[in-house]
Amino acid sequence: MITVLRIGHRPYRDMRITTHVCLVSRAFGASKVVVSTKDRNLEDSVNDVIRRFGGNFEILTGVDWKKYIRDFNGIKVHLTMYGIDMNDVMEKIPPDKDILIIVGSEKVPGIVYRMADYNVSVTNQPHSEVSSLAIFLDRYMKGKEFELRFNGTFRVLPSERGKNLKILNREECLKTLKMYVNDDYLIRHSLMVADLSLEIAKRIKNVSIDIPAVECGAILHDIGRSVDNTISHGITGAKILRKLGYPEEVVNIVKRHIGAGIDSEEARFLNLEENDLVPETIEEKIVCHADNLISCGKKINLNEVLEDYSKKGLKEQMKRLRELHDYLSTLVGEDIDNIKIKYERQNI
16 A cells, blocks of 8 residues: 655645645555645545545545654655665565655655655655656556556546546436437336446445446446347447447446347357457446346346246356356345345436
8 A cells, every 4th residue: 555645734835736746646556645734625625536536545634744654564755855866766665565655845854864764866856746756656656557447437538639528427327318318218227227236336345346337337228229229239339439438448338238248159140240248347247237137117036037038048148147147146245136226216
């Protein structure tokens, strides 16, 4: 775990720069920022970013910094222009221990230099503590910060030109669905699938789940039926969402939600234009199976779905369906058939 300790924060003067210290910490892989001065405005500002853009990140202010350094069980690194060149230190820092990175605001007391395991400089020239922190974290993370998933409601999609931001919440996704679908039954079905998907997801512990993607993918899983009411409507829906700029994690939920997934052999037999149609991620599996269990405006159980598959002669699909049900039930800790959802009629 990476923790950043900010010493000497002055709310009336340092609000902007300390906010940037917090944002860099979060974006570059730290789990927590601790600030020596109590500042509720700073907490609110950072927590608002976490709420919108996601991530398992925490901010604490008003902390006794001497006690925090003294009690910290891990490696303590103080970033200062007077320290040892970063290039001479990085290999000495154990990668398997918690690390506390100390950055100052006003003049740092001399005791910090003595309490730190390493006093490290990112060049021995005066410049911003924000730049020092960013460069140090990039070296420490070895570029892995680019692989981090924050799973927030706000998603920035990389774009060569312009800005592409998608908001993955119920209101926005329902608005997108209504742009293409005017069938009340289909909209209600989509909302019920979303409710069940969220109920399954929130009961799964010790597995990281992209909750906004689950909700958005569930609401939009049948958007392809607006123009294609065949077995390929998942592929069609994925194309629609990709054109609308939705992130691939949502696109793939929609593409792979049919049945318990369609394997490559079945896809070729059905003359589908794509064959990677078996759900892969936990988010895809949750929505796929929730869709199986919502039928005719109500939640049904596995045996009812299996009976329907049996009548259609879908033996291989029955096996895949049962495996998916058992897999998710194991993660939840009980049979998904026991999960109830309360669906209230909404104005749509």
